[in-house]
Amino acid sequence: MSTLTTDAIDYRQHAGTCKNCGATTSGNFCQACGQATHLHVPSAREFLHEFLSHYVALEGKLWRSLKLLLFKPGFLTREYIEGRRVRYVEPLRLYLSFSIIFFFLVKLSGVEIIENETDAPPDARPAVSAPAAAMAGREVARQPQDFTEFERDVVRELGTVSPRLGKGAEKFLGLPGEQKSAAAKSAFFSYAPYAIFLLMPIFALYLKLLYLGSGRRYGEHFLFALHSNAFAFFMLSLFVVANGWDFVRFLLLLWLVAYLPTAMRRVYGGGRLVTALRWITLVALHLLSLVAAVAVAVGLVLVN
Structure with missing residues (x-):
């Protein structure tokens, strides 16, 4: 031998x-x-299994975690808080797994971040009479002038914040339609996942403020934020996959809306009315945070 x-x-x-x-x-x-x-x-197969188990969480306990996450709002968070943890996928891995899947599906679907109606082929435009065409032509002639003025206002306002930001906006708005759409899509997939992830501590902070006096520590709110947003990513992934199935999408949206207040009651307790008010406040604050995050992401694109 x-x-x-x-x-x-x-x-x-x-x-x-x-x-x-x-x-x-x-x-x-x-x-x-x-x-x-x-x-x-390790063999190539073992390397692949290790990659999937660490980054996509495709393992046996994923299905147990997924079942509770989807059909028992807040139960997975309660299990983790009460010390029953090893049987489930860790909250951060669950969140990262479903966020990766969501952004992959969105990118695969070829969704347009900016629609370019002016780039439509002439054959796709409906036929109109000569007088109507003349009126439409005058209207279209006015619109670019108005839109250009709007662009100038945007560049001017951003320039007062930062000259570099103003120059970046002017360069971006001056791109042809296809290049502008491609730049917006590239920026979305480059910055959106990180921006949304960085909102998790803020989401938990909102929960901390909404439940002052409950005795809950910040870590428990952060845990709830990871689980609830993991669920949102999973449902939005199904929404992307169900393209063309309007009834299925409607059901998914209904469960997405009803899920968070149901989970909040299971984890934090409280009456339906008080929970509803907290839920409305939480959603409003989170939407404002998303708008701010998008604004920051756009600013990063313009200055680069």
């Missing part, structure tokens, strides 16, 4: 000494550092 084959066999055998920290071991894992004692060079 060759030396290489012998080394490979020895490498796969149980190690009496941990190769990571040097401690003496007797089981499947090192008692000092936790590294596995049965070591071997």
